[in-house]
Amino acid sequence: MKPEKAQLVVQGLKEAGVDFTAGVPDAQFIEVYKMLAEDRDIRYVGTANEAEAVGIGFGAWFGGKKPALILATSGLLVATYHLARVNIMHEVPLLVVVPYRGDIGDPRWLGLYKKTTEPGLDAMDIPYRVVSRSADIVRTIKECNESARAWLKCIAVVLNEEALW
Amino acid sequence: MVTRLALIRELAAIVPEDILVVSSIGNNSAFWGQLAEREANLFHATLGMCTPAAFGLAMALPNRKVLALDADGNLILNLGVLGTIANENPSNLTILVMDNRNYLGSHKKEPGMPTATGGKMKLHEVAKGCGIESAWVVHDVPTFREKIQTSFSKAGPHFISAQIEPLDLERPGREKRVPDPRENKYQFAKYIERTAGVEILGGGLGNFG
Numbered sequence: 001m002k003p004e005k006a007q008l009v010v011q012g013l014k015e016a017g018v019d020f021t022a023g024v025p026d027a028q029f030i031e032v033y034k035m036l037a038e039d040r041d042i043r044y045v046g047t048a049n050e051a052e053a054v055g056i057g058f059g060a061w062f063g064g065k066k067p068a069l070i071l072a073t074s075g076l077l078v079a080t081y082h083l084a085r086v087n088i089m090h091e092v093p094l095l096v097v098v099p100y101r102g103d104i105g106d107p108r109w110l111g112l113y114k115k116t117t118e119p120g121l122d123a124m125d126i127p128y129r130v131v132s133r134s135a136d137i138v139r140t141i142k143e144c145n146e147s148a149r150a151w152l153k154c155i156a157v158v159l160n161e162e163a164l165w
Numbered sequence: 166m167v168t169r170l171a172l173i174r175e176l177a178a179i180v181p182e183d184i185l186v187v188s189s190i191g192n193n194s195a196f197w198g199q200l201a202e203r204e205a206n207l208f209h210a211t212l213g214m215c216t217p218a219a220f221g222l223a224m225a226l227p228n229r230k231v232l233a234l235d236a237d238g239n240l241i242l243n244l245g246v247l248g249t250i251a252n253e254n255p256s257n258l259t260i261l262v263m264d265n266r267n268y269l270g271s272h273k274k275e276p277g278m279p280t281a282t283g284g285k286m287k288l289h290e291v292a293k294g295c296g297i298e299s300a301w302v303v304h305d306v307p308t309f310r311e312k313i314q315t316s317f318s319k320a321g322p323h324f325i326s327a328q329i330e331p332l333d334l335e336r337p338g339r340e341k342r343v344p345d346p347r348e349n350k351y352q353f354a355k356y357i358e359r360t361a362g363v364e365i366l367g368g369g370l371g372n373f374g
Contacts, residue, residue: 020221020224020225022221043224045221045224045249045253046249047217047245047246047249048243048244048245048246048248048249049243049245051213051214051242051243052213052217052243052245052246052249053217054214054217055210055213055214055215055216055217055218055220055221055243055246056217056218056220056221056224056246056249057221058214058217058218058221059187059217059218059219059220059221059222059223059224059225060221060222060224060225061221061225061365062207062218062221062222062225062353062354062357062365063221063222063223063224063225063226063357063361063363064225064226064357064358064361064363064364064365065221065225067221081211081212082211082213082214085211085214089209089346089347090209090346090347090350091346091347091350092350149367150367152366
């Protein structure tokens with residue numbers, strides 16, 4: 001991932017008003033995690049797994065934070081039970097940002113995630129947008145977070161190969 | 166051995182009004198809801214989510230004391246959070262674990278399958294090993310009271326493992342409605358907005374308000 005693409009993700013979070021993030025660093029998004037860990041405006045908490053990050057974001061929202069979860073494609077699966085619970089039972093808004101491994105066009109053998117990512121979000125009743133152009137990253141993150149907070153729903157931004165690499 | 170009911174009753178008697186209590190699903194929320202009718206309660210934190218939620222709340226509101234009313238099976242599902250907490254070091258967080266050492270025993274006439282603490286695992290030692298220095302195990306009401314009160318008055322994070330009876334044969338009456346997750350969300354968020362001066366729910370109209 002090029003640093004300038006990671007910068008767009010962080011810029012989108014900032015312009016969206018996100019001030020709290022949690023997640024588990026992964027290879028695809030490592031530049032984003034590094035930037036967040038050093039950022040003065042956005043608090044980043046590195047967790048042991050993605051379900052823990054959901055719980056922390058959930059609690060932070062009740063403290064007045066505007067949280068986002070930065071989850072690997074695989075990590076979205078780890079977070080599923082807690083995300084479903086938060087979204088469907090509590091209806092607490094968490095922005096979920098996912099680098100989309102396994103989308104069509106990804107040259108690596110990660111087709112598993114094509115079968116799990118979008119159907120998984122649908123099953124959890126989490127609306128999402130797939131971003132395929134880097135020029136759309138900032139705007140989409142802002143729009144998704146605005147709707148999440150207005151609707152009191154989790155919303156995901158899924159950034160695929162074309163947008164990020 | 167002490168019962169969950171005795172400790173939750175004691176906690177209800179001594180907890181200051183403004184301390185935020187996040188309780189795990191099951192009998193922790195059910196008992197707490199009956200014995201401590203207060204605005205500063207966030208109920209029904211599901212498996213693995215109670216201590217992380219309390220931690221996130223504590224980070225967001227560093228000037229408010231936060232108590233996780235957790236349970237052994239619930240915490241063990243996301244045990245890594247103890248390492249996260251130790252490293253972030255929130256001084257306003259207390260983790261209280263009602264450790265009955267079994268799954269599903271709370272609704273049954275005999276204990277369920279054992280959790281890891283029903284074997285060799287000692288949660289207070291795990292917490293210490295993760296780097297939470299103030300980690301304790303308690304077996305009776307007086308020691309419980311002392312550790313809880315200390316956790317409210319001294320900088321944490323604190324961890325208290327309460328060894329309770331494996332079964333909840335002694336229960337409170339079901340006299341009050343424990344709010345469901347959405348109802349509780351609005352109640353708790355409005356309470357936090359009013360007492361902590363932060364915006365959570367917003368105007369309800371998005372940018373049109």
